[in-house]
Amino acid sequence: MAKITFIQHNGAEQTCDGSPGMSVMETAIKNMVPGIDADCGGACACATCHVYVEPEWVDKAGPRNPMEEDMLDFAFDVQDSSRLSCQIKVTDALDGLRVRVPAKQF
Amino acid sequence: MSDVITTDAVIIGAGPCGLFAVFELGLVDVKCHVVDILDRPGGQCAELYPEKPIYDIPALPIVTGAELTSRLLEQIKPFGAEFHYNQMVTELIKHGDNDFELKTDGGLVFRSKVVVIAAGGGSFQPKKPPIPGIDSYEGTSVFYSVKKMEAFRGRDVLIVGGGDSALDWTINLQPIAKSMTLLHRRDDFRAAPDSVKKMRELVAEGKMQFRLGQVTGLKGEAGVLSAATVKGNDGATFDIATNTMLPFFGLTMKLGPVAEWGLNLHENLVPVDTAKFETSTPGVFAIGDINTYPGKLKLILSGFHEAALMAQQAFKYKNPGERLLFQYTTSSSSLQKKLGVN
Ligand SMILES: Cc1cc2nc3c(=O)[nH]c(=O)nc-3n(C[C@H](O)[C@H](O)[C@H](O)COP(=O)(O)OP(=O)(O)OC[C@H]3O[C@@H](n4cnc5c(N)ncnc54)[C@H](O)[C@@H]3O)c2cc1C
Ligand code: FES
Numbered sequence: 103m104a105k106i107t108f109i110q111h112n113g114a115e116q117t118c119d120g121s122p123g124m125s126v127m128e129t130a131i132k133n134m135v136p137g138i139d140a141d142c143g144g145a146c147a148c149a150t151c152h153v154y155v156e157p158e159w160v161d162k163a164g165p166r167n168p169m170e171e172d173m174l175d176f177a178f179d180v181q182d183s184s185r186l187s188c189q190i191k192v193t194d195a196l197d198g199l200r201v202r203v204p205a206k207q208f
Numbered sequence: 209m210s211d212v213i214t215t216d217a218v219i220i221g222a223g224p225c226g227l228f229a230v231f232e233l234g235l236v237d238v239k240c241h242v243v244d245i246l247d248r249p250g251g252q253c254a255e256l257y258p259e260k261p262i263y264d265i266p267a268l269p270i271v272t273g274a275e276l277t278s279r280l281l282e283q284i285k286p287f288g289a290e291f292h293y294n295q296m297v298t299e300l301i302k303h304g305d306n307d308f309e310l311k312t313d314g315g316l317v318f319r320s321k322v323v324v325i326a327a328g329g330g331s332f333q334p335k336k337p338p339i340p341g342i343d344s345y346e347g348t349s350v351f352y353s354v355k356k357m358e359a360f361r362g363r364d365v366l367i368v369g370g371g372d373s374a375l376d377w378t379i380n381l382q383p384i385a386k387s388m389t390l391l392h393r394r395d396d397f398r399a400a401p402d403s404v405k406k407m408r409e410l411v412a413e414g415k416m417q418f419r420l421g422q423v424t425g426l427k428g429e430a431g432v433l434s435a436a437t438v439k440g441n442d443g444a445t446f447d448i449a450t451n452t453m454l455p456f457f458g459l460t461m462k463l464g465p466v467a468e469w470g471l472n473l474h475e476n477l478v479p480v481d482t483a484k485f486e487t488s489t490p491g492v493f494a495i496g497d498i499n500t501y502p503g504k505l506k507l508i509l510s511g512f513h514e515a516a517l518m519a520q521q522a523f524k525y526k527n528p529g530e531r532l533l534f535q536y537t538t539s540s541s542s543l544q545k546k547l548g549v550n
Contacts, residue, residue, distance in 0.1 A: 141329075141460070147256045149458070172398040175370045176458040178337050179422060180393050206338045208457070 104197040108135045109156075111205040120192035126201065127151040127188035137203035144188035149176040150207040151187040156200040163190050163199065178208050215241050216526050217322040218310050219289075220297045220466075223251020225496030225511030226326030227280040232519035234287030235543055238322065238526050242289055243312060245296040245331050250277035252497075253508075255332060255459060266509060276508070286548040292316060296331055300469040306491045306525045321491065322522045325478060326511070328497040329461035337368075337455050341426055349433035350426075350453045354381070362386050366436055366448055368423055369456035375399035377454060378416070379406050388416035389448055391438060395420060419448065423455070466498065474500055484521040485514045491525055493518045 106129050107117045120129035130138040130151075139150035146169050155163045160183050166174065170189045174180050187201065217233055219226045222244035233240050248254055253262075253273030261270050271279070295312040302308055306321040334352035336342065342350055354360070354377055365385040367378045370392040376399075382388040390407060397404045410416045425437035427447065435447040463476045472479055472488040477500035480487055487494050495518055496511035504510070523532050537543045544550035 142256060145257055145260060147260070148460075171394075171396070175393065175398060176335065178457075179424075208335055208338050208460075 104192050104194055104199065106192065106196070107198075107200045108138075108153075109200060109202045110137060111203065120196070120199075122192050122194060124192050125188045126153070126190040126192060126196075126199070127186075129192060130187060135203070137205075137207065138187060139207045140188060142188075146170055146173050146186060146189055149173045149186060152177040152180075152204055152207060153185055153187045153201040154181055154183045154204070155185055155190075156202065157183065159196075159199050159201075162195060178206070179204065212309075212317045212319050213241060214319045215239055215290075216320060217241075217324055217522060218243065218297075218308070218318045218320045219324045219326055220244075220310075221251060221326035221328055221496070221498075222246070222249040222291065222293075223326060223328045223496060223511075224253055224276060224280060224508045225328070225515060226251070226324070227277070227284055228512045229324050229326055229495060229515040229518065230284040230287055230289045231280075232515045233324075233522055234284065234289070235537070235546060236519050236523040236532060237546070238519065238522050240287075240289045240324075241292060241318060241320075243292045243295050243297050243310075243316070243318075245294070247293050249281060249291065249293075250274070251328050252461075253277050262508070264507065264509065286546065296465065298465045300492070302470075302489060302491075308491065322525050323492045324518060324522070325466060325487070325492065325494040325498055326496045326515075327464075327466050327494075330466065330476075330498070331462060331464035332459040333462050333464070334455075335457040335460045337423065337457055339423055339426055344431055345426060345428060345433050345453070348431040349428065349451055350455070352455065354454070357381060357384065360385055360452060363452040364450045365389070366391060366450035366453045367456065368392070368453065370394070370397040370399060371456060371458065372399045372403065374454075374456040375403035375407055377456070379403060379410070382410055382416050385452075389450065390416065390418045391421060391423065391436075391448065392418070393420070393422050393441070421446075423453075426453075480514075483517065485518045486521060493522070 104120045106120045118133040127140050141150045142148035170186045216238045217240040219242045222242050258274035295314040298313050299311040308323050310318040360381050361384040364387045366389045368391045378390045411418050421438040421440040423436045424439050427435040435449050478494040480494050480499045482501050495514040497506045
């Protein structure tokens with residue numbers, strides 16, 4: 103089990119249990135975290151599961167994969183810490199992960 | 209006044225379920241026309257995941273979205289359905305029992321006995337970046353598609369994005385625009401390598417500019433844009449002078465006009481019965497991702513099943529009082545004749 107915290111645009115925080123093997127996006131959807139739309143259901147085809155990984159977690163979350171990098175072209179306000187949450191797999195090493203949800207997925 | 213196209217059935221949406229509906233209707237001799245907003249068939253399979261594998265199509269252990277589409281097209285070929293692309297069905301009017309009129313944004317008018325809504329997640333529409341105040345420039349200075357190239361002659365055009373639409377329009381509009389700038393968040397493109405090469409040549413020849421960054425704000429007055437404020441990749445902010453911005457951020461699905469056709473809706477889906485997949489309006493069916501009923505699964509195979517049952521009822525509307533014989537394609541010579549295999 104890994105604790106994952108989603109921080110809303112307004113600062114509200116929600117901490118959820120992620121099971122290893124699931125994606126961070128799936129963890130959000132299962133717990134009804136607002137602001138993660140995930141229109142394509144995790145196929146890396148929509149960019150509506152965009153999150154900003156908090157600085158201290160960027161390295162642990164790992165680099166973007168090439169498909170994800172392409173798909174981020176369709177996200178808004180992409181920053182160095184931007185990831186598509188369907189492409190981050192929950193692992194024990196990510197216990198405590200903190201990600202910010204953008205004001206709006208688009 | 210345009211000529212009215214008269215037919216047995218109009219299928220709204222050329223996604224996998226709309227395409228398979230052509231097959232099932234064809235077997236019972238219901239002739240159809242298919243309309244789609246996109247410029248090609250396949251719906252989500254073609255637009256969202258052409259290269260991705262699907263593993264749950266019965267008897268096809270693995271097939272990509274593009275392959276599935278081309279196989280369906282091959283399968284429905286014998287029925288000679290007519291396709292109308294780049295057309296959004298905007299109006300559906302009931303004139304009487306089994307007498308429907310449909311209109312598209314491109315000026316087509318259909319008259320049919322049966323309507324099959326296979327509109328999936330709804331109509332594909334360009335994604336609008338949430339830049340503050342962008343609405344006030346839409347249609348005057350901000351455009352999400354190019355309908356007539358001439359409209360961009362002599363303008364200071366800023367194109368935003370790195371996909372095929374962005375690159376294609378950069379190259380096509382550059383010769384007629386007064387100035388052309390392409391803005392993208394990285395120096396890497398998902399667009400076809402050929403177009404990227406062409407764009408780089410234009411930059412090298414001094415005919416256009418390529419800048420790195422993302423738009424954060426817009427400047428202008430009374431719907432006329434004067435500049436876009438951009439955050440560069442080094443974090444510094446700068447302005448790009450422009451009176452015409454074309455953001456290309458891909459497509460998203462919105463229910464669209466289906467909501468305005470007087471059908472019962474439930475959470476943006478069209479409720480149907482599970483015997484005929486008919487909506488609250490007799491003669492109007494809904495199959496595939498757009499419909500809902502107890503136990504609905506948004507899967508392609510469910511849509512195929514729905515198409516088969518829908519066709520049985522469509523036959524009855526076309527041939528009132530006639531009995532439809534249940535037949536197998538394997539053994540029925542009349543079905544094989546329709547399929548052109550006998
Ligand atoms: C990334 C991804 C992976 C998927 N993987 C699978 C899988 O493995 N297995 C599976 O079974 N399913 C999968 N699906 C779901 C599957 O793609 C859908 O169930 C299927 O596409 C639904 O088909 P459809 O014909 O109902 O609608 P769509 O494919 O959505 O097509 C609807 C068409 O209707 C058109 N349209 C809508 N409104 C109008 C209008 N007013 N006028 C004209 N045209 C209109 C649209 O432009 C669109 O082309 C996946 C979906 C995605 C996004
Ligand atoms: S859920 Fe669509 S890209 Fe992540």
